[in-house]
Amino acid sequence: MTEQQARLERLARVVVEPLHRYLLRRTHADLAEDVLAETLLVLWRRIDDVPGLGPGDDDVQPDTGPPPDPADVLPWCYGVARGCLANARRAEGRRLRLLERLIRRQEPPAVIAPTDHTDHTDLYAALDTLTALDREVVQLWAWEELTPRQIAEVTGLTPNAVSIRLHRAKKRLAARLGRKDAERPGHKRVEGRSSQ
Template sequence: MREARFEALVRLVAGPVQRYLVRRADRDAVDDVLADTMLVLWRRLDDVPGLGDSPLDPDEVLPWCYGVARGCLANARRAEGRRLRLVERLARTTYALPPPAADHAALHEALGTLGELDREIVMLWAWEGLPPRGIAEVTGLTPNAVSIRLHRAKKSLAARLGRKNDVGAGQEQGKEGSEL
């Protein structure tokens, strides 16, 4: 019975959690962090919210699983940091992180100006499609705090990217025949 519950959970969350990790980790680390995440999910299977319900509700299960993946990714980053410090000490050289993708350089630069938590909140909202309640579960904040931080971060990003909030995407202002 435990194996069947775990298999159902993996079928539901493996793809979204892998996409979550691909956006946040080096490609070489994604599979390892995903495996660590699945191991934690197996060990804490009884703690997964909504797992006893049939059918599984992604809105209940995914935020908790993203939180587990976030913790596993943090552990992997700490381990990688320790490994890099050792290599630096041994080789007496420094290593620079690769630059963000060129086609999204402005976005990555703007995201880089946000604090780590605000950046994570924006990415959970934009790329994972989580509502503030789900983001709150992942980050440990209250839904209200998430909403406030998300609003401020979006406003900051819009200003940095030179976009105006009062113009909808794809809408052109001042064209003839566009008035209703």
């Protein structure tokens, strides 16, 4: 096994599952699988660019080498997956436009329902009121549990810009969901702070 293969195997063991979840939250399962494969191909080609992966060793096998820290490698890998998903969506859009021209009718794209049976209609409606970038920042924070610094690495924003966008987006979501001034039971507000 080559050094590059060993390094990719160690990286894949850490990032494949989180990347797959990330993609499933943003698109349908078939496209998520294709984009994950494309993401792994990009990671293969750019294995030396992955921050936090560290230098490889020719003699290290994937089972004996230390796994990378997910907090170091995942934000960069999310950024790669995000770019691959954007490319796939553009390609799919071009294909659909060509198909529409060929059959001379337009059909709306299918809406993929969440696999969770809990009703999150209000949440998804509130998320749809945000800009695409604000929605992505909130989803990276809430679903992928990334810090503002890590979100900045994924989106190309500064950590400060991410923090500001996240704060404002959370306020808009809370207001949209009717939780703007809701007090928690058992807590009294004194000069803008909880007394407990």
